[in-house]
Amino acid sequence: GDSVTQMEGPVTLSEEAFLTINCTYTATGYPSLFWYVQYPGEGLQLLLKATKADDKGSNKGFEATYRKETTSFHLEKGSVQVSDSAVYFCALRDTGNTPLVFGKGTRLSVIA
């Protein structure tokens, strides 16, 4: 079945550092790919998405490119802030109205 693998955390960075969270996927079809963010005690918020190969999703300084050849959707940000501290989930959705498949999440802590 479909699956998502993302890098283990936690990740601790200093403010203004460069962030990369790796995500790779396995899917039988042509999925849409997502990054969600979860702040402590809250639900999930959609951060960005990409629906086809070579699409780049971006939001709030974060970006990720749908790489079909490497089945990857790595999340990047050039300069992180303390407010970016959260858990980040990579997810895919196969065709149709199917549930999202999540990675295990990566906890990011940014220190001033």
Add this chain to the structure above:
Amino acid sequence: GAVVSQHPSRVICKSGTSVKIECRSLDFQATTMFWYRQFPKQSLMLMATSNEGSKATYEQGVEKDKFLINHASLTLSTLTVTSAHPEDSSFYICSASNGATNYGYTFGSGTRLTVV
């Protein structure tokens, strides 16, 4: 944008009692609702999928008689944890879809259930 309101955000109940969690789509029609459970520092585990007006489809290992899901309207779905026990303590999150393709589902803010 699309908003899903989930209530309550926190609930503490005694063992043996039942707890109802509501999710409402405020500005769109939620044709499908997904219910997830999240253990501390872990990912989301899909419990069930419900389509408006139909019986929910439960994932393997999820007791349908314990976790009752109702999706009687396009804007409201409920999850009732019946005869709750301490092992049911968890973070429950709903996620709604309006059926559109290539759409990132909208999540509720979650319910922290503690059974004492």
